[in-house]
Amino acid sequence: MSTVTTRPADTAAPLPKGLKQRRLPSWAPLGIAVVSVAAAVGAGLLFGLQSKVQWGLIAALLFVAVSFALASAVEGRRQAKDRLATSLVWVCFLLAVVPLASLIWTTVGQGSKVLDGYFLSHSMAGLLDIQPGGGIYHAIIGTLEQVGLATLIAAPIGLLTAIYLVEYGKGTLAKAVTFFVDVMTGIPSIVAGLFILSFWLLMLGFDYSGFAGAMSLAILMMPVVVRSTEEMLKLVPNELREASLALGVPKWRTITKVVLPTAVGGITTGLVLAVARIAGETAPILLLVYGAPYINNNPFEGAQSSLPLYVYQQYVNGNAASYDRAWAAALVLIIFVMLLNLVARGIAHWKAPKAGH
Template structure:
């Protein structure tokens, strides 16, 4: 004869109740509905306030429902998980909004005329005109600044991490930290006072000369601290046993740095370089001060005025022509796409080099 057995208390605990999968969705829908009714019914705000109030109501409702069904511990876990996901969504929303705005408004002038012509002889009533001269200026200025800054920044970081000791290394770190917070217009004023007004007259019959090269120098001042600091941090993350193993095999220190340390830190170094390039490509004040801008195409970065995409956006945004805003949005989209293409290409190149080793 079989006897009925009651489950032990531990077996009951293992079969704890849980909220159904549709419960969070239902709570979110109800929270948004209540928030919309409160905001629009009281006339106290718009969609942003609805989302914020709905998020608060959702967290409160989720905690109450989970606490009633699953217990306090599970309710806290669900609430904090919802907060983390909400923070992710809040971080992504501005980026998605910027991308959508750029694409929707910048697609109007994505044509051959925009990429193949300049603003030379373009009047306020002319719908044509493009940013070819600004694209050329951006590529030349940022390219020259990168050629100047990347070797200097990496060598400076190598000295600070591998060789630097004492007051001189401390002074380098201190001035790099100070340069990190320098406003862009200060770098433009520095190059204006030094290069444009003092050095360039020597090669220009005594007259100050604006040029794309001067803008590249100003951009180099802004890029250098970012590259130095990022490279320094990446070099410090390289494990010491890698260096010690190379030294134990009799490899000289310079070759260890070149063949072991730098390849290991290469992905992080590339990220820092691309951050510096992205900042330099978006600067307006230095280019305006020392390159002067211009409406015509200038392929020579060492002579005469030169424009850039950031400066082109600034000028078109303040232009009275009804065709100027479309040019400004398309130029902004082009600048973002250019930086994105360079970043992806650099990342793929660094990854390929790392895999080949």
């Protein structure tokens, strides 16, 4: 009987010397980046380029070109193409991050000048626009009430529409609903404001109010809720539905007791992101809420303010005091939207299935 000897799985035959491929060291990308930045700074100073953006573009081009050239000389054309694609991805990433970081840096630097407890707890009532002081308490109240009412309107409608499209929708009606949801997703916010203006204010004769602005925000929010909820419901395995129906459970009860609880994490995340999407809208609020320098706790009667509208109005005033207030309100709005996004990520992480369960 012949015996077959096998090499242990954890030992591998060494590659012949001629088959070993040369590779750039692991620190090569960082070194190339440092050299590219230094060369770009030197070129900018030598040729008198004043814009730091030009320096950055020169550094990016040098980084991509040098990475490709070195990889071609050392690793070969195939690896050089891979290095080229990786370099382009990093450059595009930095091109997207740098403006965002610059925006946050500028907003924090300018907005922190007047952002304090007094600014958050007072309104602009009885204060001239050219005078320092004042606050955004009335704008915070308006934003919370308008966004809250818009959520109460849009969330159930968007949720029920998504359930219809995924669980019941077939034929012409479902295709028509899907088409109009796609159309609503891309409409400018000013169109939603003009629709409510013509219908609610001009045709029905109601006055400016926070509720009118909330209705326009709800129009902008509904397609986002429908799309996010629809995608989350599609991720629920059909086996869960079939098992429930096989036990004789009615379809409506299967949806409420099986489908929705399974997708509740993703649905809640999409809802929070939709709230963050409408929190910074200015155009419909400018048309329908009109703005007020005093505190109005009733969103159904009289003009109100909001954070985006407050930023716009203070900037239009065109003096140093109003500019400071505009930057501070913009910083508060950014913090508010950032907190909503963090809440959405936290909900998604909390509801994500754990390994082993």
